[in-house]
Amino acid sequence: MNRIRSVSFAAAGLLVATGLTGLAAGTAQAADVNVARNGGFENGLSNWSCSAGSGATASSPVYAGAASLKATPAGSDNAKCSQVVTVKPSSTYTLSTWVQGSYVYLGASGTGTQDVSTWTPGSGGGWQKLSTTFTTGANTTQVTVFTHGWYGQPAYHVDEFSVFGPDGGGGTDPGPVIPGAPAGLTAGGATSSSLNLSWSAVSGAAGYRVYQDGVRVAELTGTSLTRTGLTAATSYSFQVSAFNAAGESVKSAPPVTATTLPGGGNPNPGVPRHAVTGYWQNFNNGAAVQKLSDVPAQYDIIAVSFADATSTPGAITFNLDSAGLNGYTVPQFKADIAAKKAAGKSVILSIGGEKGTITVNDSASATNLANSAYALMQEYGFNGIDIDLENGLNATYMTQALRALSAKAGPSLVITMAPQTIDMQSPSNGYFKTALNIKDILTVVNMQYYNSGAMLGCDGKVYSQGSVDFLTALACIQLENGLDPSQVGIGVPASTRGAGSGYVAPSIVNNALDCLTRGTGCGSFKPSKTYPSLRGAMTWSTNWDATAGNAWSNAVGPHVHNLP
Numbered sequence: 148m149n150r151i152r153s154v155s156f157a158a159a160g161l162l163v164a165t166g167l168t169g170l171a172a173g174t175a176q177a178a179d180v181n182v183a184r185n186g187g188f189e190n191g192l193s194n195w196s197c198s199a200g201s202g203a204t205a206s207s208p209v210y211a212g213a214a215s216l217k218a219t220p221a222g223s224d225n226a227k228c229s230q231v232v233t234v235k236p237s238s239t240y241t242l243s244t245w246v247q248g249s250y251v252y253l254g255a256s257g258t259g260t261q262d263v264s265t266w267t268p269g270s271g272g273g274w275q276k277l278s279t280t281f282t283t284g285a286n287t288t289q290v291t292v293f294t295h296g297w298y299g300q301p302a303y304h305v306d307e308f309s310v311f312g313p314d315g316g317g318g319t320d321p322g323p324v325i326p327g328a329p330a331g332l333t334a335g336g337a338t339s340s341s342l343n344l345s346w347s348a349v350s351g352a353a354g355y356r357v358y359q360d361g362v363r364v365a366e367l368t369g370t371s372l373t374r375t376g377l378t379a380a381t382s383y384s385f386q387v388s389a390f391n392a393a394g395e396s397v398k399s400a401p402p403v404t405a406t407t408l409p410g411g412g413n414p415n416p417g418v419p420r421h422a423v424t425g426y427w428q429n430f431n432n433g434a435a436v437q438k439l440s441d442v443p444a445q446y447d448i449i450a451v452s453f454a455d456a457t458s459t460p461g462a463i464t465f466n467l468d469s470a471g472l473n474g475y476t477v478p479q480f481k482a483d484i485a486a487k488k489a490a491g492k493s494v495i496l497s498i499g500g501e502k503g504t505i506t507v508n509d510s511a512s513a514t515n516l517a518n519s520a521y522a523l524m525q526e527y528g529f530n531g532i533d534i535d536l537e538n539g540l541n542a543t544y545m546t547q548a549l550r551a552l553s554a555k556a557g558p559s560l561v562i563t564m565a566p567q568t569i570d571m572q573s574p575s576n577g578y579f580k581t582a583l584n585i586k587d588i589l590t591v592v593n594m595q596y597y598n599s600g601a602m603l604g605c606d607g608k609v610y611s612q613g614s615v616d617f618l619t620a621l622a623c624i625q626l627e628n629g630l631d632p633s634q635v636g637i638g639v640p641a642s643t644r645g646a647g648s649g650y651v652a653p654s655i656v657n658n659a660l661d662c663l664t665r666g667t668g669c670g671s672f673k674p675s676k677t678y679p680s681l682r683g684a685m686t687w688s689t690n691w692d693a694t695a696g697n698a699w700s701n702a703v704g705p706h707v708h709n710l711p
Contacts (some may be wrong), residue, residue, distance in 0.1 A: 159380070172666070180319045182232045182240070183292065185307035186608045194230050198295075201226035205633035207440050210245040210274045211353055218295070219302040225252075226303070229294035232310050232375045233317025234283050234290050240312030242292055243278035244328050248303025248475045250473070253277040255292045255310075260286020262470055273482055274306070288315060301474025326352040326389040328396045329370075334385055334405035335421075335708055342405050343708060344385055345371040345444075347653070352389035358398060360384050371444045372489025373419065382406045417530065417559050418493055421710045422447035422704065424563060424636060424685035425692065426497060427454065431471040434644070434690035438475055439483035439494065442689045443697055445704025448563065448591075449487060449689070450497040450533040454523070456505045459510025462519040463498060463505060465527065471657070482529045493561045495524055499535035506538075513534060513544040517551035530560030531590070534581075537572075551582075553588045565638060566598040567623060568612075574628045583629045592630060593638040593685030596621065597649025604672060610648040616670040618659035622681075623674050626663075632678035638685040641692035641699040645700035653702035656684055664710050683707040 186195040189212050194204065201224055205217040220228035221681050234240060238296045242255055246267060247312045254264030265279045283290065291312055296303045321554055331347035344357065348370050357365040357372055360383060366374055377383065383405060384620055386398040388578040411681060425446040428434060467477050484494045498505055498520075507516050520532050532552070538650070553560050562585065568579035571594050582592050604620025605627055618637050625635050639656055640646035658668035666677045682702050686692060691697045 159274050163536075174355065179241075180314045181309045181311055182234060182315055182317060182319060183230060183308055183310040184232075184318075184320055187212045187242075188216045188308075192216075192228075192489065196230070198226060198227040198367065198595050199224045202228045205304065205604060206244065207337040207438075208247060208274075208304060210247075212306070212549050215304045216294075216303050216308075217302050218298040220298055220300050222299050225295045228305070229293035230291050230308075230636065231291050232276070233315035234288060234310075234679075235313040235315045236287050237285050238313045238315075239280060239282045240290075240310050241280050242310050243276060244294060244308040245274045245276050245292070245306045246303060247274050248296065248298035251301050251303045251305070252295045253278075253293075253460065254404045255281045257287070257289065258282065258410055259287030259290075261574035262269060266702070269476075275480070276482075277557050286590045288593055295561075299401045313516075320371075324351065324392055325394040326350065326396050329355060329387045329389050329399050332387050334403050341375045341377055341419070342383065342385075342407060342493075343373050343375055344387070344403075345708075346387050346399065349389040351391055352396075353391040354389075356388045358386045358388070358391060361386075367490070369444060369490055375417075375491070377407050381408055384445045397608035397665050409431055418590055419708070420633070421685045421707050422439055422591070422636075423707050424450060424591065424638075424640075424683070424689045425689040425700070425701065426449040426450045426452045426685075427583065428608045428690045429468050429709060431468070433611070434688065435691070436472055437690055437693060438472070439487060439690060441693065442487070443692075443700050443704070443706075444492075445491065445700040446689060447647050447683075448493045448495060448561065450495050450535075450563065450565075451529070452497045452688070453535070454496050454498045454505070454520075456643070457519070457669075459515050459519075461505065461507045463496075463516065463523065464519065465523055467561065476510035481527055487561045488528065492529040494528070495531045495533050495561050495563060496527075496529045497533035497535050497565075499537060504538075505536065507548050508541045509544060510547065513548035514551060514692055515546040517555065518553050521555045522547075530559070531556065531563070533565060535561040535565040537567060539583060540577050542577045545577075545581045546584040549585050549588070551633060553585075560588065562588060563590050566592065567595050569614070570594075571621070572603060573624075579625075582625075582634070586630065586634070589630075589634050591634050591636045591682045591685075593636040594621070594625070594626060595687075596651075597638070597640050597646040597687075599649060605674075606672060608672070610672070613651055614670060615652065615655050615658045616648065616672045618651070618656070619662045619669060619674065620672045622659070622663060623672075626674075626678055632663075632680045633682050635678070636682045636685050638687070641686040641688060642695040644694065645687050653699050655702050657706045660684065660706060678711040681710065683710070694710065 190227040220226040252266040255528045288537035329346040384402040566578040605623035
């Protein structure tokens with residue numbers, strides 16, 4: 148963090164006491180300052196020079212503030228980024244920074260004495276501090292400080308770069324000022340035990356503090372929070388402040404009041420009343436490659452796609468595609484799951500997909516699925532699983548597997564399903580049977596309203612995909628044949644590239660949601676009643692959404708969260 152210049156008055160106070168105030172004023176020494184400029188990379192690459200265009204700023208991950216340096220080595224370039232700092236001769240400086248990545252170096256050259264460097268072979272998926280010291284020569288007034296990676300290694304990140312020592316006269320960054328109060332605080336997504344809070348980002352803020360009924364209850368860097376553990380049918384008042392190294396802002400005003408639902412208003416209290424689900428790709432198929440930390444906050448449930456089959460029938464494992472995901476490591480992945488969960492999100496493991504070969508067709512394979520899924524939940528921190536078996540399923544044994552998993556994981560388990568349209572045309576189909584069999588522990592069924600032909604709606608009429616009627620008339624089948632509205636979601640592609648067919652504009656999705664929950668925005672089909680507790684929407688995938696500039700989540704996410 149940038150620091151404000153300060154003066155030590157300890158010596159001055161002593162000299163005042165002895166009557167030598169003139170000497171004190173003339174000899175008091177200024178404290179060390181950070182002679183590096185733009186060490187937090189908040190101003191892009193200003194003051195920095197990176198080799199072969201290897202450097203850029205990134206909004207994630209960051210150690211503090213809103214940006215970090217991302218530098219990408221090549222086969223013949225180590226992605227060196229450097230800055231010339233103005234120093235004082237015959238002085239000692241402490242050089243330090245926070246890094247993330249493999250084989251990241253920090254150093255100084257042209258010191259006039261002994262040039263220095265230090266490095267880390269890897270940061271274990273999180274930020275690690277590098278630090279060293281150097282002493283300038285008797286005639287040295289400028290030193291080059293630098294960081295670099297290693298040839299052919301993945302990109303590395305650097306943040307909060309500092310060179311502390313005597314002021315060499317080259318100037319320093321201005322110290323931070325207290326940020327303004329956050330605006331746009333809203334509270335929604337009520338369940339019987341939780342409320343979703345969100346607010347607008349504040350320039351210059353390092354983080355935010357949330358106050359509930361006047362008492363601080365959370366401190367975080369993001370701009371949204373799910374408050375859990377609340378009492379049913381109870382009103383709460385919320386305010387938010389912003390803070391940085393300079394201090395804390397005033398609280399947002401006026402306070403925002405929201406009320407939790409009566410008891411039993413949400414089958415799974417760990418998921419918002421209205422939720423957005425997004426599938427995250429553990430592979431590179433031309434969509435934007437993401438870390439879990441890159442997934443926007445609009446997504447409440449993130450389904451990691453996909454689990455892998457093993458040689459044991461029914462059993463699953465998970466293999467992170469680090470090579471395809473630009474060097475994303477397992478420790479980073481686990482840390483990102485933990486961070487999403489801390490932000491009130493659910494991260495689950497999806498089983499199946501277009502090429503999934505997992506089969507559960509007897510008691511042994513059902514037990515294997517439950518045991519292996521629970522083991523992965525414990526190892527990685529997943530909140531639950533998603534069933535996306537496109538080769539069909541056996542309702543009897545899948546029910547057995549999911550109930551066995553529920554017995555192990557407890558009531559916090561998140562179970563979602565993503566059947567194809569044909570699988571949900573009748574309660575006699577295997578998928579529909581399974582959903583009804585586990586209704587008491589099921590979170591949501593996000594049927595895939597895409598890659599489908601025309602289908603029957605609940606009124607017996609045929610509807611073609613790509614229309615609001617297709618979404619509402621097919622959802623009606625589930626809503627009128629046993630599933631609770633809170634267990635029904637609308638699954639659509641995030642962009643035209645996300646599926647072979649069936650893409651609909653976000654505005655059509657929002658119209659369908661309004662039609663089902665409010666009775667407005669309908670096409671030719673209008674349900675006989677409304678379903679205000681409809682869970683929300685799903686998309687394939689967060690990666691295709693990112694490829695299209697997050698247009699889907701930016702439009703559908705707020706709409707879902709503001710449903711009645």
